[in-house]
Amino acid sequence: MSLDKRLGQRFLPYGANYLDWSDMHELREAIEHAVLFRYQTEGESIASRLERRVAQRLGARHVLALHNCTEALRLALISTRPRTGDLVHIPAVTFVAVAGAVLSSGLIPVLVDVDDSLSLDPALLPPGTERVIVAHMEGTVARLPDGVPYVVEDCAQALGARFPDGRHAGTAGYAGTFSFHHNKVLTSGEGGLLVTGDPAAWATMRCYHDHGSARVPGCYPTWNADAHYGENFVTSEGVAAIQFQQFRHLDELLAGLERQHAIAMDNLPDRTDLTVLPRAAGDVKISLRFRWESRELRDAAVAALTARGVANWTLGKYLLPEHPVITGRRSLYADGFPWSLAPGRPLTISRDGFARTRDLLDRTLCVPLSPELSEQEQILAVKTLRQTLEAV
Numbered sequence: 294m295s296l297d298k299r300l301g302q303r304f305l306p307y308g309a310n311y312l313d314w315s316d317m318h319e320l321r322e323a324i325e326h327a328v329l330f331r332y333q334t335e336g337e338s339i340a341s342r343l344e345r346r347v348a349q350r351l352g353a354r355h356v357l358a359l360h361n362c363t364e365a366l367r368l369a370l371i372s373t374r375p376r377t378g379d380l381v382h383i384p385a386v387t388f389v390a391v392a393g394a395v396l397s398s399g400l401i402p403v404l405v406d407v408d409d410s411l412s413l414d415p416a417l418l419p420p421g422t423e424r425v426i427v428a429h430m431e432g433t434v435a436r437l438p439d440g441v442p443y444v445v446e447d448c449a450q451a452l453g454a455r456f457p458d459g460r461h462a463g464t465a466g467y468a469g470t471f472s473f474h475h476n477k478v479l480t481s482g483e484g485g486l487l488v489t490g491d492p493a494a495w496a497t498m499r500c501y502h503d504h505g506s507a508r509v510p511g512c513y514p515t516w517n518a519d520a521h522y523g524e525n526f527v528t529s530e531g532v533a534a535i536q537f538q539q540f541r542h543l544d545e546l547l548a549g550l551e552r553q554h555a556i557a558m559d560n561l562p563d564r565t566d567l568t569v570l571p572r573a574a575g576d577v578k579i580s581l582r583f584r585w586e587s588r589e590l591r592d593a594a595v596a597a598l599t600a601r602g603v604a605n606w607t608l609g610k611y612l613l614p615e616h617p618v619i620t621g622r623r624s625l626y627a628d629g630f631p632w633s634l635a636p637g638r639p640l641t642i643s644r645d646g647f648a649r650t651r652d653l654l655d656r657t658l659c660v661p662l663s664p665e666l667s668e669q670e671q672i673l674a675v676k677t678l679r680q681t682l683e684a685v
C-alpha cells in the first residue's frame with residue numbers, strides 16, 4: 294500500500310484493519326478442539342465468553358450472539374409478542390434491513406421523518422405508539438422517545454457509542470442490536486448481537502433462536518410442554534471467536550477515530566457554504582458529515598474527492614419512502630402478507646412529505662475517518678481533505 298494511497302483514504306473497513314493471525318487465539322482454540330457448534334463444546338463456549346465480555350464492556354444485562362443484526366432486530370420484535378399486522382415505527386432514513394426485519398416478522402413499518410441530525414424525530418410519534426426502532430446511524434446517538442413500551446435501538450453502525458448520561462447505545466431501550474458485517478465498526482464478515490435488560494425477554498429470545506428449545510449445553514435440545522416454534526439463529530464458534538478478537542481492539546479503534554475527528558475539526562476549510570454536522574462526545578466518530586449549501590456544490594465535492602482517491606459517500610440510498618421494497622409493497626406471499634394487513638393505510642409520518650429530508654440528504658456528504666492510521670498520517674489525510682474541499 295503506497296503512502297499516498299494510505300493517506301488518501303481508509304483502505305479497509307474499520308475492524309478489518311485489526312484482523313491479524315497473531316491475535317486469533319480463540320479461533321485457534323476452536324479449530325484445535327475441532328468443535329464449531331457452541332452447544333457442543335467442552336467447558337464454556339467461545340460464544341458464551343463473547344456474550345459475557347460484551348455484557349461487561351457495554352454494561353448490558355443479557356447478550357445473545359447471532360448471525361447478523363437483521364436477525365437480531367427480528368428477534369427483538371417477535372419477543373414482544375405482537376399481533377400480526379401491528380405497526381412498528383422506524384426512521385425514514387436508514388438501511389432497508391430495518392424495514393425488512395419488521396415485514397418479515399409479520400409487522401407493518403411506519404416511516405417516521407428525521408430531524409436535522411438525520412435521526413428519527415421522537416416528537417412525530419403519535420400517542421399510543423407501542424413499538425419503535427431507533428437507528429444510531431454512522432455512530433450518531435439518536436434521541437429515544439419517552440413512554441413507548443418497546444424501543445429497539447439499532448446500533449449496527451454505533452458499537453461503542455454512549456448517551457450523554459454515559460450509558461452505552463443499545464442498553465437504554467427494550468433491546469439493542471449490533472452488526473459485525475464487513476462494513477461496520479467491528480467485523481466478522483457477518484455476525485450480530487442482541488442485548489436486553491429484561492431477563493424474561495432474553496429467555497424468550499434464547500428459546501426462539503434455538504428452535505423454541507430449552508437446550509442445556511452439551512445435550513440434544515429439549516422442549517417444554519408450553520414450547521413455541523422457533524428458528525435457528527445459533528451462532529458459530531468460528532464467528533464468535535473472530536468477534537471476540539475484534540472486541541479486543543474496540544477501544545483502540547474508537548480512540549483512533551476520536552483523534553482524527555479532533556484533528557479534522559481544527560483543520561477544515563473555512564467556507565460559508567459548508568458546515569460540518571456536530572458530533573456529541575459519546576458518538577462514534579465514523580465519518581465527517583458535511584452539509585453543503587446546494588446539491589451542485591455537494592456533487593462537485595463528491596467528484597473532487599473521488600478524483601483525488603478520497604473515500605466518500607452520500608446518504609440518498611437510505612431514504613426509505615423512495616425505496617422499492619417500500620413503494621412496491623410486494624411480498625413473496627400470494628396474499629401479499631403482511632402488507633395485506635394494512636390496506637390503504639398511510640404508512641408515513643412527516644410534516645412536509647419528506648421535502649426537507651430529501652433536501653438535507655441531497656446536500657450531505659460523508660467522509661470516513663481512519664482509526665488505523667498514525668497521528669502523522671491522519672494529519673496528512675486531513676490536509677488532503679482540506680485542500681480538496683477548498684478547491685471545490
Ligand SMILES: *Cc1c(COP(=O)(O)O)cnc(C)c1O
Pocket residue numbers: 360361362363364387388390391428430447449450471472473474484485
Ligand atoms: C448494516 C445494518 C443493518 C443490518 O445488519 P446486518 O448484520 O448486515 O444484518 C441494520 N441496520 C443498520 C442501520 C445497518 O447499517
